[in-house]
Amino acid sequence: MSETKRKSDGRDKGRRRFRADGTPIWGQRNIDGPGVWVTCVKGKERQTVGELYDVFESLANQLWPAESVTASDEPQGSDDDDDNDDEGADDIEKRIAKEVASMKRPRKETRFANCQTSTPCVVFIACKPPVDPVKLVVTHVQNVADTGVTHTRYSQRLTPVAGSCVANIAEIRSLCSRIVTTAFSEQPERKFKVLRLLQYKIELRMRNHNTLTRDKLISELAKCVPEGHIVSLDDPELFILVEIFKSVCGISVVKDYYKLQKFNVMEIANAKNLKDENAASRVLDKEKGDAGPSVGLTTTGTEADIEK
Known part of the structure; x- marks a missing residue:
């Protein structure tokens, strides 16, 4: 191969941003760890990843702000202004060395990574510590419920998972026991430190x-819940979300899953906006009613009186 051809291939490779299958080169090939499952508009998977990066980074900066620069990282001047010229030169060299070192610092590691799913309408974004995907998603959907603004165009349902494992019974039971036990123990207790019995429901999506079959999985998952808590299909306090995709299983525990439209941001925004429109319409109707008869009716009555 000629030198020109090698250089051309190198430049093309350097400019390449996506693999042949459409997945970005900065994405992970394996689905692993805590993260967020996302359903989106078909054919808009790439755009979905981009818009969620912006939303998630903005929320993460609020919930888990980056550590401020310590005083030791800041350039420090000399305390003695009366040092001789040699000491002043040494001080300048130290400052230059610090500036060069700061320029060579590695870039801050990203907190989110797109993972390859090779499936239309399905995206998985892995979250790195200290990001908690459950807190991240709940904060986002609650913001959408309050404002009616999604800040996204193609994202639909967001399902956070606190951890992932291989989709077999042994691994699923181990993961579920850890996550469920921790989540249930964090709920407020009754007076006198009496354990509060909770109503829960298992939401399984495959x-x-x-x-594995649904019935078998639900039976095994129920065994992981601490004794005494009650299954409730109508009004559960906690939802155990179980997401199985191919050979991967993710699990989390959340509240208000039905109230927040199963974390579908499009449906949440539509419900909020429709509610606001109905409220505005009721206010307008009330104002019309308080204003009394319309001008047209009043005029007609006046004309009738004149004719008499």
Whole structure:
């Protein structure tokens, strides 16, 4: 291969941003760890990742702000202004060395990474510590419920998972026991430190998976819940979200899952905006009623009186 050809290939490779299958080169190939499952508009997976990066980074900066620069990282001047010229030169060299060192510092590691799913309408964004995907998603959907603004165009349902594992019974039970026990123990207790019995429901969703059956999985998942808590299909306090995609299983525990439209941001925004429109319409109707008969009716009555 000629030198020109090698250089051309190198430049093309350097400019390449996506693999042949459409996945970005900065994404992970394996789905692992805590993160967020996202359903989106078909054919808009790439745009979904981009818009969620912006939303998640903005929220993460508020919830987990980056550590401020310590005083030791700041350039420090000399305390003695009366040092001789040699000491002044040394001080300048130290400052230059610090500036060069700061320029060579590695870039801050990203807190989110897109993982390859190779499936239309499905995206998984992994979250790195200290980001808690459950807190992240709940904060976002609550903001949407309060404002009616999604800040996204293609994202639909967001399902946070506190951890992931291989989709087999042994691994799922181990992961579920850890996550559920921790989540249930964090709930407020009754007076006198009496354990509060909670009502819960298992929300299981399976995609591209035919090894395990729903009935078998739900039965095994229920065994992981601490004794004494009650299953409630109508009005649960906690929801155990279980997301199985191909050979990966993710689990989390959340509240208000039904109240917040199963974390579908499009439906949450539509419900909020429709509610506001109805409220505005009722206010307008009330104002019309308080204003009394319309001008047209009043005029007609006046004309009738004149004719008499």
